[in-house]
Amino acid sequence: MKAIVYKKYGSPDVLNLTEVDKPIPDDNKVLVKIHAASLNYGNLVLLKGEPFLARFAFGLLQPKYTIPGGDIAGRVEAVGKDVTQFKPGQEVFGDLSASGWGGFAEYVSVPENALALKPENLTFEEAAAVPMAAVTALQGLRDKGKIQAGQKVLINGASGGVGSFAVQLAKSFGAEVTGVCSTRNLEILRSIGADHVVDYTKDDFTEKGQKYDLILGVNGHHPITAYKRSLNANGTFIHVGGSGAQMFQTMTLGSWFSLSGRKKMSTLLQRQNQNDLIYVKELLEVGKVKPIIDKTFKMNEVVEAFTYFEQGHAQGKVIVII
Structure with missing residues (x-):
């Protein structure tokens, strides 16, 4: 599969679009075909290894997680035998920050508690802006x-x-x-x-x-x-x-x-939480909350997406279409 990979900390220029092995879900994981992902401040921390204290979680000398990307939206491709909340074909969105990241890729294998059913009234791009x-x-x-x-x-x-x-x-x-x-x-x-x-x-x-x-x-x-x-x-x-x-x-x-x-x-140190994501999903579905999207980039434009995002003037969210 295609994925955005980096092997050293640095500017957006260290990001490369390349081929990697498609993941196979374990018994308790969900394989998601990703349609869209979004950028967050945590992506910049992963990319740059700054502040330095973050490296004790993300890799001291080089990145521990080589495929960045926390927020995703996509469709369930397969599930492990112990998964109870999802089935193939369902549309989902989620936060991968507690599950090894990996959102800037065509597929990701994650625990089911990182996901929730996508709000029916949102596109994949809109849903990826949320978690x-x-x-x-x-x-x-x-x-x-x-x-x-x-x-x-x-x-x-x-x-x-x-x-x-x-x-x-x-x-x-x-x-x-x-x-x-x-x-x-x-x-x-x-x-x-x-x-x-x-x-x-x-x-x-x-x-x-x-x-x-x-x-x-x-x-x-x-x-x-x-x-x-x-x-x-x-x-x-x-x-x-x-x-x-x-x-x-x-x-x-x-x-x-x-x-x-x-x-x-x-x-505040934000924590990935499925119940909180479901709470927000319900507000989205009744129109009390809506995502604001600034710009959308293609997967081969991820360097430009990061460069734009790190300037700090985005009006809402920056989306990458996978």
Whole structure:
């Protein structure tokens, strides 16, 4: 089968389209013929081996997982004898980040708990945009942030993959949502339900005096003290993405602030979770959440896809058609 393979850490140029052996599913695995995959921040970590601490999980000197790609959508080709949830022919989508990755390939063999039935109202490309980004947003808002109806919630980096799902999920929980993005993305945020939008090229939300019950930091370079200043007395800040300095501050100063006061500040490590994916699937099927896709690339354009994605200005998700 064809797959995107890399043997050393580096820029997108180390990625190569080549022929590899088609996997054979074990007794407890599902063989999926992949139709589409999407890019996430985790793909850049895998590619570059940065931050360096990630190499203790992904390979210290060279990549442990040589076929990147976490989010997929496709059709079940075969199942092992112990698989109970799926059968050949069914359309599925899933997150491979806990199963050895491998999404940028024509086929992948994965445990059944990495998958869920694809929403019937989504194309393969739309479904591939969902798993990791939507579940990250869900876990940040619901599990870490303890979101409640009526709360004032701010999403910084609201027009990207995780951010666009976070806006919609926060609305589904009944929150009053403010999205922060650049000028060109303001209408996208309004179209997916943001109650208020802030153009960071013109205004700094941390200097406006507005207080929020929950802030999800998906992108940006604000110091942790600026986020703290923007929280209500019992507010919560969850770091999902942003600068390395910001993550370090959240893990150190944020922990101290949380222990010494009522404001809570922590960082999220997303975990693949089938139940969470099914939860999002149900919201997708009733139209409460929809994927936002920026650009679609062919498999032989994966270097261009990664190059575009790492610039950090995607409006929603970047998709690779397998």
